[in-house]
């Protein structure tokens with residue numbers, strides 16, 4: 184730890200090797216803060232790397248798992264005026280690498296989705312599209328190939344048709360047929376992109392299908408699988424969850440023979456944590472992510488991007504209030520990203536400086552815990568967050 188001495192005016196100099204290592208300009212801006220009596224300097228840098236855009240809250244399905252059984256949100260599309268504000272903001276965030284078109288809705292139902300993807304691609308950024316795969320017609324598949332979308336994540340929550348249907352209320356065959364066509368088009372054009380991934384929400388009713396998920400992945404030429412636990416937005420889903428407070432049996436999946444035809448990519452399967460633990464790490468914040476909702480409101484993560492109810496790890500019902508740090512209609516993404524409140528909040532999350540509700544003696548009777556607030560004046564609090572536990576995952 185280098186020792187820094189203030190001069191007679193109370194000024195100090197940040198050591199040169201630190202600036203070099205962090206590639207910081209000598210004249211960078213910082214927010215000066217205090218945490219538990221310590222002095223904290225927060226960087227104020229335009230260093231967002233991943234941008235999630237919720238182009239719509241509408242959907243062509245009504246899956247049993249979905250937040251739409253619990254949330255307060257209109258069924259609506261992002262306007263092109265709001266999308267244009269995002270585009271206008273992009274030069275202010277020069278480290279942005281990837282835009283993820285998904286959130287809580289089906290991006291392929293937005294009538295201008297291809298214009299949106301094309302506009303992002305024109306900035307040279309990678310694009311991930313998360314979809315239920317039902318609307319992936321030949322025309323749509325050709326368009327995604329033409330636009331060089333980098334990654335297509337398709338949700339498949341069952342390998343046996345009846346299991347998939349029991350979660351999604353639609354037929355698995357539709358999706359498999361579309362993905363076959365998608366692969367044919369890629370082969371015909373001779374391209375690797377978009378690579379294909381599967382997202383699988385593990386439930387009691389579909390956990391045995393995980394034993395066959397890698398075979399299915401190989402069959403449809405997918406090169407990655409993300410298995411997540413369910414965030415229980417309803418009593419029905421609370422009864423379906425597999426994880427617990429205490430360690431439970433890990434999920435069993437088949438091995439992956441890595442026979443992925445995706446041009447040299449090995450198959451990767453990510454599994455979620457199955458119980459509450461002391462390590463808490465928010466992938467949204469650690470990956471420098473930013474989420475823009477359908478109405479232009481800017482949140483740090485999916486968890487805070489809507490108001491909804493869900494059941495916490497010990498079964499208490501929480502009522503989450505949306506928490507955003509700005510509105511793209513009023514300020515640029517960089518202004519919002521570097522604002523005092525958002526910078527401080529990300530720093531609190533990185534340090535995971537929140538009260539530990541999970542092992543608090545009064546957690547069963549604490550009113551604050553019924554919302555997303557907590558003691559120490561925390562609002563919002565990440566204490567109960569299942570994403571921070573890696574119990575719930577997303578691309």
Ligand SMILES: C[S@@+](CC[C@H](N)C(=O)[O-])C[C@H]1O[C@@H](n2cnc3c(N)ncnc32)[C@H](O)[C@@H]1O
Pocket residue numbers: 242248249250285286287288289290313314315316336337338382383384411412413414415416420575
């Ligand atoms: C909300 S959807 C939006 C994209 C698209 N409509 C789809 O279903 O793929 C994003 C991802 O969240 C998953 N998901 C849905 N409900 C969930 C829940 N309760 N807990 C965890 N993930 C969930 C979906 O399966 C999907 O893979």
Ligand code: SF4
Pocket residue numbers: 242243244245246248249250251287288289315
């Ligand atoms: S397809 Fe996606 S957004 Fe639509 S209901 Fe299912 S999980 Fe929700």
Ligand code: SF4
Pocket residue numbers: 538539540541543544545546549550551552556557558559566
């Ligand atoms: S918010 Fe409530 S449950 Fe959480 S640590 Fe504080 S007193 Fe305990």
Ligand code: SF4
Pocket residue numbers: 464465466467468483484485486487532564565568569570571
């Ligand atoms: S820990 Fe959870 S609530 Fe907090 S920022 Fe991360 S995802 Fe959002």
